[in-house]
Amino acid sequence: GAGVSQSPSNKVTEKGKDVELRCDPISGHTALYWYRQSLGQGLEFLIYFQGNSAPDKSGLPSDRFSAERTGESVSTLTIQRTQQEDSAVYLCASSQGLAGDNEQFFGPGTRLTVL
Amino acid sequence: DQQVKQNSPSLSVQEGRISILNCxxxxxxxxxxLWYKKYPAEGPTFLISISxxxxxxxxxxxxxxxxKSAKHLSLHIVPSQPGDSAVYFCAATGRAGGTSYGKLTFGQGTILTVHP
Incomplete structure (x- = not known):
């Protein structure tokens, strides 16, 4: 389909390892967002990319988290030296423009479990 | 600092009745x-919004x-249907130039169960 896709759907890793999560946005969407949902919590904003502008990284919880986006396509979220508190569902969304009038379309998420 | 709060973690309603979710x-x-609806193992989907x-x-x-004066919004679903059973999130975004611009701030979600 033409929706947002994410891979892997599930990732189990050991504490201290690095992980990389991938997001393929809807073609033509200039804005791409990463959120995470910890158990029993709402979605927490992490970072967004909009066109060629500098990304808004204000939601990244620590310097172990980073994200890249290639043009207006694929994005990867990297978590270095994972900790147990990083366990969450990581959700990617894309939209034709920034949040507000532009609906964000979400992928199914990647469930990360850090043992 | 929870800027968007949904104080009811769950709500149970009979089919055909009104569901009221608060934020x-x-x-x-x-x-x-905005309000988003989420089924298990799926991403949230947009439901309705208000300026x-x-x-x-x-x-x-x-x-x-x-x-606005009470800083409160609510979602009414009427009549409620069993297929409406899901987690409902409210979300907010801010004006251009502000720190909340461009991204959504979500509440914790409310689990709605509609019984047949």
Whole structure:
């Protein structure tokens, strides 16, 4: 389909390892967002990319988290030296423009479990 | 600092009755509000939104009400159907130039169960 896709759907890793999560946005969407949902919590904003502008990284919880986006396509979220508190569902969304009038379309998420 | 709060973790309603989901916010810079619906193992899907210049927006069975003075919004579903059973998140975003612009701030979600 033409929706947002994410891979892997599930990732189990050991504490201290690095992980990389991938997001393929809807073609033509200039804005791409990463959120995470910890158990029993709402979605927490992490970072967004909009066109060629500098990304808004204000939601990244620590310097172990980073994200890249290639043009207006694929994005990867990297978590270095994972900790147990990083366990969450990581959700990617894309939209034709920034949040507000532009609906964000979400992928199914990647469930990360850090043992 | 929870800027968007959904104080009811769950709500149970009989089919055909009205479901009312509530949401409160604290950031006066928020000027656009949205409701998302989420099924297990799926990403949230957009349901309905409202701009701060309005106090009501209606789309079929779904109506969102905004009370800016109380910093409160609610989602009404009538009549409720078993297929409406899901987690409902309210979200907010702010004006251009503010720190909340461009991204959504979500509440914790309310699990709605509609019984046949």
């Amino acid at each position: 409160d916010y604290t950031n006066s810079m928020f000027d656009y509000f 701060s210049i309005k106090d009501k927006n209606e789309d079929g069975r779904f109506t969102v009400f905004l009370n």
